[in-house]
Amino acid sequence: MKRLFLTGCVLSLGFCCVFAQPLAFPGAEGFGANSRGGRGGKVIYVSNLNDEGPGSLREAVEQEGPRTVVFSVSGIIDLKTRLNIEHPYITIAGQTAPGDGICLRGETLRIAADHVIVRYLRVRLGDGKHGQGSLQGKDAISISSGRHIILDHCSAGWSLDEVLSASSRTPDLSKVTVQWCFITEALNPDGHSFGSLLRGTGGAKYSFLHNLYAHNRGRNPRPGNYDSNPHDRDTLGLLLDFRNNVVYNWGGEHAAYNADKVSVTRLNFVHNYFVPGQDSKASGIVYSTGSPYNRAYFAGNYYMDELPDDPWKLVKFNESWTQKEISAYKQDQPFESGIVQTDEAPAAYEKVLETGGAVLPKRDAADQRIVKDVRQRTGRIIQSQEEVGGWPELKSAEAPLDTDLDGMPDEWEKKQGLNPKDPEDRNKLNAEGYTMLEQYLNSIGSFQPVASGKHRVIVLTDIENEPDDAMSLVRFLCYCNQWDVEGLVATTSVHQQKETAAWRIKEILQAYGRVRDNLEKHEPGFPTADYLLSVLREGRPDYGMRAVGKGMDSPGSELIIQAVDRPDSRPVWVLVWGGPNCLAQALWKVKETRSAKELEHFVSKLRVYTISDQDDSGPWIRKTFPELFYIASPGFHRYGGYHYATWSGISGDYFHARCAGGDFSLVDNDWVDKNVQNKGPLGEQYPDIKFLMEGDSPSFMFLIDNGLGDPEHPDWGSWGGRYEYYLPKFEKWFLEPETRPLWTNAMDEVLGSDGRWHTGNHATIWRWREHFQNDFSARMDWTIKTYEQANHPPVPKLGHEAYLRAKAGERVNLSAAGSSDPDGDSLRYNWFMYGEPGTFSMGTARTGNPLIINDSDKQEAWFIAPEKARMGTMHIILAVSDDGHPSLTRYKRVIVEIQ
Incomplete structure (x- = not known):
């Protein structure tokens, strides 16, 4: 769960401006979140990797006045002397480096100024010649004085003292945030391998949030001030918020x-994740405290993948302390934290490892290795960087054209309506109060793992209403490495109006936890069961709109709001297996408490796929929020709504839908017994079929990354069905007439397993039944078998672009050259036209005049673009299947525009 803590928010309005002072950047947290950096100042390009002189980073840093430092080069900068930031109001935007990014080597980066922002920068000191021959006294990054300082997504390591410290004996250092940084591998040639020394005086405030500490002998961290200011002279000391670190x-x-x-430190130590390694003594202790004048709040900290029943079990108290002193140390309420976003520790663990460190422009090999060490519990504390291969090469690339050298590429300026020949437009303000230069930097400065193909997912399930939700959850977990699962919410529905069943989700997650490590041997990225349990919530135990309105918030509805509010540009997919009243309550609250513009932004980040209407809140949502992206077959079970719903094509038994054409032998209890239930602990959680098998699975099968579909284009079709955008006419099973278009039932014409042609919306799912059932069976094998014993999907590859143009009468060549199989299996090819998604009119074998693809079963195929049809696009599907057991299929889609 992410909590938003607001402990003192000031709105400052100037005479000629209506902007509140914005954060340093979206996602800035903690005591340093309000740093101005170089806002409104000049732009300085770093154009070479020299230690000093024109175009160097040192020259940029040493200039005075507000300034933003951007890069037109990537690579390693060898520092001959310490690099000092001593003049205030500076932003160093490492994310702008074209290529692999920037690394500082050989000397310390020292910060001693107000209003400093440093993002996406690496500092790896090194020993020997790179450490100037010294074995002590050199941090990678040292923050020694100043206020309003924030370091974000930096990677620091290979130091000869602490890796990253914030330390001052005087009260001239405060309001510091270090967030999403990797603080790793302090070198240990003399036993001085330390993480962070955090000395603060006179009420200094430091936030260390979402960081990774790895392979440091000690001080992970060490807060305090060496008793240089004892409690009787400094009654405030240091306030440290240490939160969501790994x-x-x-x-x-x-x-x-x-x-x-005898000194004073006040400490929040919350929701951190501690994992002892090969150099650790697994004592069950994570923190040892010395001064009886310290006070601390401990909560939610995990040790060795477990949350202790008493948070103070993780603390070792000084043996000389009295019970009164121990009781005084233990605080039952947290201290001030500033603005922070807090996850439960298992969620923080995943996010820090996935998105922390200098991930932009690219995470380098050193950080990748360290993340692998943490996940696999490998690696050791090192004496020299040479033990782990030294500095990775950082390649440079061509920088985007910036004619006026204002830090914003010409193409980006044009899209924003700016003048690429006017450097002054960089300081125009947007609606949030950021300059246009900041808007550009922020657009590339929030790492989102979109390249992984992962979608953000929240499931709302009325599990225990009937068996199919439990079935679907088992399948969902077999694929959950494909998504960022941000919530599992137990809800009500028309069939289960007064209770929720989170206990059943927990049972299945516990079974998943027993097989998760085996799944990980086949494909990476499966979340831990502890993490999934940490995002388990419940909605209100009441039906539909009775649970929507003032005072109706629930852990489930709040989770949805928190997920959408995260500084993450990826949309949140809400998959509704029961009633959507948790979503309705979230939308109601945002509508009531935020501006129209804020509501519009919130709605734009949502995607909804709902399994019919299982309470009256679905129609209310669609009517009240007409711009919301919504996939549904509207209607209730009464009067046959489920029979006509597209999702029924998942199994289409003779109770619901009665949709002939699909192979029913793949969706009966005999198949389930053989392919699912007899395959280990997770399979044991899969119930027998009643009514319908897995009626909820199309919602997430729609998102499976198999090369077939694109979730932003429901009309293209996928394992989760095909939907078109229109206003459906009223049917007797609708609760009320629809008032707006939505993505809803579409028709496919398919040759069924019975040898007959079938046209209907169910066919958009059952046409893929053999493929998706084989795939599920193989994934269940993954839960119990070794990699060598199981089958894995082929990897299709196109020998050309996925979008082609051709004139009528021209030959179009298709190629799957380079396709492969990870198990070495032989491959079969099937090229076919998927007629319904395109705009090009063609017949089928049923209606006559089909598109003839020559050599359609070969790696290389071709066809002649028809001449007697209107121009438009046609969708050609490549299906590549292996000869493993069970046979698995993956796809590529080629869109051909006939001109």
């Missing part, structure tokens, strides 16, 4: 400690 493989008994005897 700490791995420290040396000895405890990862973090305070060794002071």
Whole structure:
């Protein structure tokens, strides 16, 4: 769960401006979140990798006045002397480097100024010649003075003292945030391999959030001030908010400690994830405290993948303390934190490993190796960087054209209506109060793992209403490495109006936890069961719109709001297996409490796929929020609504839908017993079929990354069906007439397993039944078998672009050259035209005049673009199947525009 803490938010309005002071950037958190950086100042390009001189980073840093430093080069900068940031108001935007990014080597980056923003930068010091021959006293990054400082998505390591410290004996250092950084591999030639020394005085405030500490012997972190300011002279000391960090493989008994005897530190130590490694003593202790004048709040910290029943079990108290001193140390309420976004520790673990460190422009091999160490529980504390291969090569690339050198590429400026020859337009303000330059930097400065193909998913399920939700959840978990699962919410429905059943989800997740590591051997990215349990919620135990309105918030509805509000540009897919009243409540609350523009933005980030209407809140949502992306076959079970719904094509038994054409031998209890239920702990959770098998599965099968569909184009078709955008006419099973278009039932014409042609919306799913059932069977094998014993899908590849143009009468060549199979299986090819998604009129074998694809069963195929049809696009599908057991299929889609 993500919580939003607001502890003192100031709105400042100037005489001629109506903008509140924006954060340093969207997603900035903690005490340093309001840093101005170089906002409104000049732009300085770093154009070479020299240590000093024109075009160097040092020259840019040493200039005065507000300034934003951008890069037109990538690579390693060898520092001959310490690089000091001593003049205030500076932003260093490492994400702008074209290519692989920037790394500083050989000396310390020292920050000693107000209003500093540093993002997406690597600092890896090194020993020997790169450490100037010294074995002590050199941090990778040292923050020594200043206020309003934020480091975001930086990677620091190979230091000869601490990796990254914020330290001052005087009260001239405060309001510091270090977030989403990798603080790793302090070198240990002399036993001084440390993470962070955090010394603060006079009420100094530091936030260390969402960071990874790995392979540091100690000080992960060490808050305090060496007793240089004892409690009787400094009653405030340091306030440290240490939250959502991951700490791995420290040396000895405890990862973090305070060794002071008489100084003051106030500490929030919450929702962190500690994993001892090969250099750690698995003592069950993560923090040792020394000064009885310290106070701390501990909550939600995991140790070795478990949450202790008492949070104080993780703390070692000084043996000389009295019980009164121990009781005074333990706080039952957190201290001030500033604006922070908090996940449960298992969720933080996944997010830090996936998105932390200098991931832009590209995560380098060193960080990739360290993440692998954490996930696989490997790696050691090192003496020298040479033990792990030294500095990865960082290749440069051509920088985008920026004619006026204002930090914004010409093409981006044109799209924003700016003048690429006017450098002054960089400081125009947008609606949020950011300059246009900041808007550009922020557009590339929030890492989103979209390239992985992952979608953000929340499931709303009326599980235990009937068996099919449990069935669908088992299948869902076999594919959950394909999505970022951000919530599993137990809800009500028309069939289960007064209770929810989160307990049943928990049962299935516990079974998943027993097979998750085996699944991971076949494909990476499966979330842990602990993480999935951490995002399990319940809606209100009431039906439909009775649970929507003032005072009707629930953990489920709040989770939806929190997910959409995350600074993540990817939309959130809400998959509705029961009633959607949790979603309705989230939308109602946002509508009532936010501006029209904020509501519009919120709705734009949602995608909904609902399995018919299982309460009255679905029609209300569609009517009230007409711009919401919504996939549904409207209607209730009463009067046959489920019979006519597209999703019934998943199994289409003789109770629901009665849709002939599909192979029913693949969706009966004999098939389930053989292919699912007898395959380990997760299969045991799959119930027998009653009424309909897996009626909810099309919602997530629509998102499976198999090369067939595109979720932003429901009319293209996929394992989850095909839908077209229109206003459906009223039917007797509708609760009320629809008032707006939505993505709803579409028709496919398909030759069925019975040898007859069938036309209907169910066919958009059952036409793929053999493929998706074989795939599920194989995934169930993955839960119990070794990689060598199981089958894995082929990898199709096109020998040309996926979008082709041709004139009528021209030959169009199709190629699957380069397709392969990870198991070495032989491959079969099937090229065919999927007629319904395109705009090009063609017949089928049923109606006559089909498109003839020559050599359609070969790797290389071709056809002649028809002349007697109107121009438009046609969709050609390549299906590549292996000869493994069961046979698995993957696809490529080629769109051909006939001109």
